[in-house]
Every structure is written in C-alpha cells, then in structure tokens.
Amino acid sequence: MNGELRLYNTASLQKETVGERELGLYVCGVTPYDTTHLGHAFTYTAFDVLVRYLRFCGRRVTYVRNITDIDDDVLLRAHSTGVDWKELGDREYAKFAEDMRRLNNLPPEVEPRATGHIPEILRITEELVRSGLAYEKDGCVYFEVKKYPQFGRLCRLSYVAQLDLANERGNFPADPLKRDPLDFVLWQAKKDGEPSWPSPWGEGRPGWHIECSAMSMRYLGDSFALHGGGDDLIFPHHDAEIAQSENFTGKPFVRHWAHTGMVFCGRHKMSKSLGNMVFVSELLDKIPADALRLLLLSHHYRSAWNFEPRELIAARRLTRLLRERLADADPEDESAIEEHGAAFLEATADDLDTPRALLELREMAEGGVAAERRAARALAERVLGLNFDLK
RNA sequence: GGCGGCAUAGCCAAGUGGCUAAGGCGACGGUCUGCAAAACCGUUAUUCCCGGGUUCAAAUCCCGGUGCCGCCUCCA
Known part of the structure; x- marks a missing residue:
C-alpha cells in the first residue's frame, strides 16, 4: 500500500x-x-x-x-x-x-x-x-x-x-x-x-x-x-x-x-459549564460502538457540528446494513482491497475525509460483487476501526 | 477589533468547470401485517444566499455585498 x-x-x-x-x-x-x-x-x-x-x-x-x-x-x-x-x-x-x-x-x-x-x-x-x-x-x-x-x-x-x-x-x-x-x-x-x-x-x-x-x-x-x-x-x-x-x-x-x-449540542459548544453534554458511556449503552463510530466518522474531523439525536437512527441503520451485507466477508483479502478499495482509500488519504469514505464503503457493501464486500469488511475493520463482533 | 470557517430541498449534507445536482433523516404513497411497529419498494431541489464578471459551459473560478458561526489565558 x-x-x-x-x-x-x-x-x-x-x-x-x-x-x-x-x-x-x-x-x-x-x-x-x-x-x-x-x-x-x-x-x-x-x-x-x-x-x-x-x-x-x-x-x-x-x-x-x-x-x-x-x-x-x-x-x-x-x-x-x-x-x-x-x-x-x-x-x-x-x-x-x-x-x-x-x-x-x-x-x-x-x-x-x-x-x-x-x-x-x-x-x-x-x-x-x-x-x-x-x-x-x-x-x-x-x-x-x-x-x-x-x-x-x-x-x-x-x-x-x-x-x-x-x-x-x-x-x-x-x-x-x-x-x-x-x-x-x-x-x-x-x-x-x-x-x-x-x-x-x-x-x-x-x-x-x-x-x-x-x-x-x-x-x-x-x-x-x-x-x-x-x-x-x-x-x-x-x-x-x-x-x-x-x-x-x-x-x-x-x-x-x-x-x-x-x-455542539443545542447550538452551543458542548462544555462542562453549560451542562449540555452528551456522554459517551450513556450513548454506548443505547447503541453499538460501531454505530457511534459511524456517527462520529460521518462528520469530517475539522468541521464543527451539532449533535442531533436523530443521527443515532441513521447510524444504527448503517451499522445494520454493514453487518448484514458483510457478515461473512473475509477481512483478510488483500487482493480484494487492491481491486476495490481505491476510492475509499483515496477519500481517507484526502485529509481524512471519512464522510466520503463512508459513502464509498456503503457502495461497496451494497454492491453485488463478493470481492467488493470483502474489501469493505477489511477497510471497515482495519481503517475505520469497526468491530463487527461487538454487540 | 483580530484570525478562521460556513451559506445547496422541511432538516443534516455530498459536490473543487461539462453525463438527468449523491446520500441520509423526516414526510407522503405502497407491499407485508389482525392493527401498529420493523423491514422492503416508490415519491420528495428546472436549481445551489444576493449582484456582477470570466467561459462554448459555473453550485463549482474571480470581484463586491449580505447573513450565520467559531476562537481570542476553563475547554477535545
């Protein structure tokens, strides 16, 4: 690589x-x-x-x-x-x-x-x-x-x-x-x-x-x-x-x-003094870690964003979609990554553009080609840190 | 005041000069179901803050304006 x-x-x-x-x-x-x-x-x-x-x-x-x-x-x-x-x-x-x-x-x-x-x-x-x-x-x-x-x-x-x-x-x-x-x-x-x-x-x-x-x-x-x-x-x-x-x-x-x-939360920067904090441990009790990661990574790291509870729904759906489509895809298939991972890796290489990478990931997961799904699984685990085994 | 960022559908948001302007949420219609939920299918911007300019061609580039936001010895 x-x-x-x-x-x-x-x-x-x-x-x-x-x-x-x-x-x-x-x-x-x-x-x-x-x-x-x-x-x-x-x-x-x-x-x-x-x-x-x-x-x-x-x-x-x-x-x-x-x-x-x-x-x-x-x-x-x-x-x-x-x-x-x-x-x-x-x-x-x-x-x-x-x-x-x-x-x-x-x-x-x-x-x-x-x-x-x-x-x-x-x-x-x-x-x-x-x-x-x-x-x-x-x-x-x-x-x-x-x-x-x-x-x-x-x-x-x-x-x-x-x-x-x-x-x-x-x-x-x-x-x-x-x-x-x-x-x-x-x-x-x-x-x-x-x-x-x-x-x-x-x-x-x-x-x-x-x-x-x-x-x-x-x-x-x-x-x-x-x-x-x-x-x-x-x-x-x-x-x-x-x-x-x-x-x-x-x-x-x-x-x-x-x-x-x-x-931000409620249009104000999340901070201890304002008391408008959303706690990680509470979210993790409600949704899988993969879903929370996907939610976070759907925002570019440099841009400020406002947390909306409805994002949880979208994140959970994407998590389910990935799990269903990629359940038995082998994450160790290097040739699949070579063949189908270029767009995903290009997005990541471009100032860590994870929102774009996520789009590419979804496309790979939804694609009909098995090798595409193997690439998606591999990249999701190894680059994005998703863990398909966690609840 | 200084510096930085952003303005695209009801909301979040992709797009970095050229096929019919991604995707998600929501809404609406449908399939399924005893009803509902979930799931699945479909519909949802003749138009990208405003005014000029460059170009055969601009949401995309340039100039000007307007609006919003962040930081400026608590802070990830």
Missing part, C-alpha cells in the same frame, strides 16, 4: 503531504476531572482512524496521548467534592479509558502523566530562566511573551491585537506578579492545601502548557511530525507549547499541526 496522506496543517492553512515512513504523533489528552463527552470521543476517534490508516499503509506510528493529572480544574473539583485530587484523577481517567476501549479506539503506545514528568518540566523551566525568556517572581516562574516575538504564530493573532483585546475587555490579569498580561506561568508557587514538588524556586507545581512540551519531547524527540488536539487548544495552549519547546531546544518543535472541530 502506497500510503499517501494529505493532511491539513494548521500552521500553513493548507493540506500538506505527511510523508514520513516512521513518525511520532502527540495528541493532547484529557484533564481527568469529569466524564468523557461526545466531543472528546470525536477528537480521539478521528486520531484513532488517522493512526489506523497510517499503519494500514505500512507506516510506523508512535502515538502518545497525555493525561494532565495536575491542574487547576482537578484541584478545584477535588476540593469541592471532598475527594483527594489523585484519587479523582485516577477514577476519572479510568472512566475515560473505559469509554475509549468500548469505542474500540486503540490505546496509545504511551499515556504519560504530568505528575510523572516533573524533572523534565523543571529542566525546561530552568533552561528558559537561564536563557532569559522566563523570569521568577515570588516562587512563580513566567514565560515572558515579549521576549519571543513569534509568540502566537499558530493562531495568527498579533501580539498587539492580543494586548489591545485584553485591555479593551478589562481583562487585565489578576496576577500582579506578571510583567505582561500575556505572560503565562511555567511553575507556580505552592498554595495552602495544594500538592507540590520541590524546585529551585521553592515548593510548587507546574503551570498548564509546560507538561505537554515536557512529555511530547521526552517520548518523541525535540522535533516530531504530528501534533494534534481539539481546535480550542490552538491558542493559547499550542502556541505556548511552541514557545517553550523551541526556545528550550533551539529546534523546530512540530512539523504538522492537526486540529479537530468542536461538537
């Missing part, structure tokens, strides 16, 4: 060929303090298909997806519910992992936790302080945005625009320790009751962004091919990662950025 893949790159706003035979993929994972909703499932299923497709094409992919297990959200939730933060994180992560397993998403090679990489985090922070890009104040360390003119190049927001905006909205930082409202924290001093680790600046804990720089470079090297996540992470998270990493190594951090669109 040739394995051409043209993937949209947020850094260039264009589809670009991903050509590496061996590559690293880092996807920003969850902060484990609440239940997995459909938006998480959409993002991680998209990257799951990306990984499956690349491997199907004979590429070697090292897939890393982190767990940000120390963070304001976790501590806040732990405090308000009276649960130990570590226990909360473990429990919520276990639920997330179970949802992913039921969805038939492959586990990443590495699922690093922020708390397991404090030495790496400190090393980067120290180096940034040493090189003058970060400064310490009262036990906190900040990245100084002004010292890095390229800051914000992924989101294409100019420094001035960001600053104007911040001032306009009276959104100036509550943090008097910052030299600039846009500076972001690398290390924060311990507050009462919070977990902490020793550092050159005293007891404290990592800031938000830094853990992803530390973990991605630890497992994939200073420069790697692909970095992904939801498009709500472009700014500030991914821009901050670039700033930290490139100033630490002096090398380009990531070649290709891939971002998934947001899932």
